[in-house]
Amino acid sequence: MVSMGHVDPVERRFWARETSTDWWDRIVLQVWDESQWLRNFWMRKGTFLELCELLSPALKRQDTRMRAALTIQKRVAISTVGVAVMQVARAIVDLLFQKVVTLGDVQAIIDGFAAMGFPNCGGAIDGTHIPILGPEHQGGQYINRKGYFSMVLQALVDHKGRFTNINVGWPGKVHDARVFKNSGLFRRLQQGMPTVILGDPAYPLMPWLMKPYTGALDTEKELFNYRLSKCRMVVECAFGRLKARWRSLLTRCDLSPKNIPIVIAAFCVLHNLCEIKGETFMQGWEVEANRLAADYAQPDTRAIRRSQREAVRIREALKARFQTERVNQ
Numbered sequence: 167m168v169s170m171g172h173v174d175p176v177e178r179r180f181w182a183r184e185t186s187t188d189w190w191d192r193i194v195l196q197v198w199d200e201s202q203w204l205r206n207f208w209m210r211k212g213t214f215l216e217l218c219e220l221l222s223p224a225l226k227r228q229d230t231r232m233r234a235a236l237t238i239q240k241r242v243a244i245s246t247v248g249v250a251v252m253q254v255a256r257a258i259v260d261l262l263f264q265k266v267v268t269l270g271d272v273q274a275i276i277d278g279f280a281a282m283g284f285p286n287c288g289g290a291i292d293g294t295h296i297p298i299l300g301p302e303h304q305g306g307q308y309i310n311r312k313g314y315f316s317m318v319l320q321a322l323v324d325h326k327g328r329f330t331n332i333n334v335g336w337p338g339k340v341h342d343a344r345v346f347k348n349s350g351l352f353r354r355l356q357q358g359m360p361t362v363i364l365g366d367p368a369y370p371l372m373p374w375l376m377k378p379y380t381g382a383l384d385t386e387k388e389l390f391n392y393r394l395s396k397c398r399m400v401v402e403c404a405f406g407r408l409k410a411r412w413r414s415l416l417t418r419c420d421l422s423p424k425n426i427p428i429v430i431a432a433f434c435v436l437h438n439l440c441e442i443k444g445e446t447f448m449q450g451w452e453v454e455a456n457r458l459a460a461d462y463a464q465p466d467t468r469a470i471r472r473s474q475r476e477a478v479r480i481r482e483a484l485k486a487r488f489q490t491e492r493v494n495q
Contacts, residue, residue, distance in 0.1 A: 190239065204446055208411045208436075213443045217436075218242050224257035252425055258432040266438045267431075269330045276361060278325025283393040284376075285484075288361035289322040289330055290401040291351075291369065293342040294409075296334075297418045297462040298426055308423075310338035311465035315418075317426055319405075320345050321434070322363060325397075327404035328441050329434045335427040342368040343470045362480075364398045371473035373480055380469060389492060390485040407447060408437045410455035417458060 195211075203211045218225075218238040225238050242254055269275070272288060279287035295316035301308060308315040316338030322331040333349040346352050346369060355363070355374050365377050378394050379387040409415045412433045419426055440447075 195239075204448060208451075209440055209443070209445050213439065213445060214242075215239065217439065220262060221254070221257045224261055225253065251421075252428065255425075255429045255432040258435050259428055262435050262439075263431060266435045266442075267329050267332060270324065270328075272361070275324045275330075279397050282325060282397045284364065284397040285487075286361050287397060288359065288363055289324055290364045290398045291320070291322045291346070291375075292366060292398070292401040292405070293318050293320045293345060293368075293467070294405045295319075295338050295462070295464055296415055296426070296430060298338075298423070299418055299420045301423050304337075307337040307339050311467075312463055314338075314462055316462075316465075317423070317430070318342070318345050319430055319434075320349060320351075321401060321404065322351060323401045323404045325400060326441065327400045327407065328438050329404065332431065332434050334430045334434075335423075338465075341470075342467050343370060364394055366398065366467075367469035368467035370470050371477045371481065373474060373476045375477070376481055376484065379481075386485050386489045389488050390481070393488055404437070406452065406455070407441075408433060409459070410447070410451040411437065411440065413451075413455055413458055416455060416462065418462075 198206075198211070200210050203209065203214065207214050209217075221242065222238045225242070269288075275288055276286060279285075295310055295312075296319055298308065298315050298317050300315040305315065308317065310316045317334065318336040318338060318340060320333040320336075320342065321329050324330050331351045333345060333351065336345045336348075355372075359374050362374050362376050365375055367377055367380055369375055369377050371377050376394060378391040383391065415430070415433060419429070421429060
């Protein structure tokens, strides 16, 4: 799972010459330096081994009379092949998802967004499309506005670009606002939340969801939009880093529609683990990701003009506050 979609060509030659899994013990564990771990597994050796330890309750296998079971480390490392992908992905989701993809310290998130320019903010929300193979049934529902088959990943992120809530599985034809309205996150927000989240024009303006002004803009509206955009960029950056680390999300996924959400959720967990651990993000990954992304451009989403009267009042009050703060600087 960790190495899905990419292995260094140089290292592959080592692996091809090995007649057993000794390559792991003699080459990877003993010879590789941290840069080789990053190039092949997108994380340092210590983080990888810690991940394997966390997954061991679900992945550990018993030896048989015919052969010794693979170690957890080897199972995770070679999970680019066949059923092992889903075994590791399910283990990641079952054991780690609720621990890693979580809201965490709400006050720290509010303080983080406030330092970036937007007060009382609990997260930024957006959706992104993951290319998939067209399903046999109801395939037309998965064709997005760019004309390719996709599945939508909706995510809420904190000020550091870590996923705090995700919803994945909706067909690419479905509008972001509909995905959001049918999510558990929407229902929880509707029940009452003392903070706001930030979205783009595809989302409805609500008392707890602020979005930018559209149409003719005066200087006050431009200032509001600038502040909101600066904070909302963290979710776009999070998607960018997610896909740059695991570039199989940028190319067509040929798994079945029921398995794709599990794999995407597992990658979101791994993204958070890397961000929490402060794993190096190499510039070359983004360059390669941008090249691959050109084949499946993200579709534009129609702006939603619906708004609640209370939401309009709150946005106007924030706009006035930002203007006052500018004048007093």
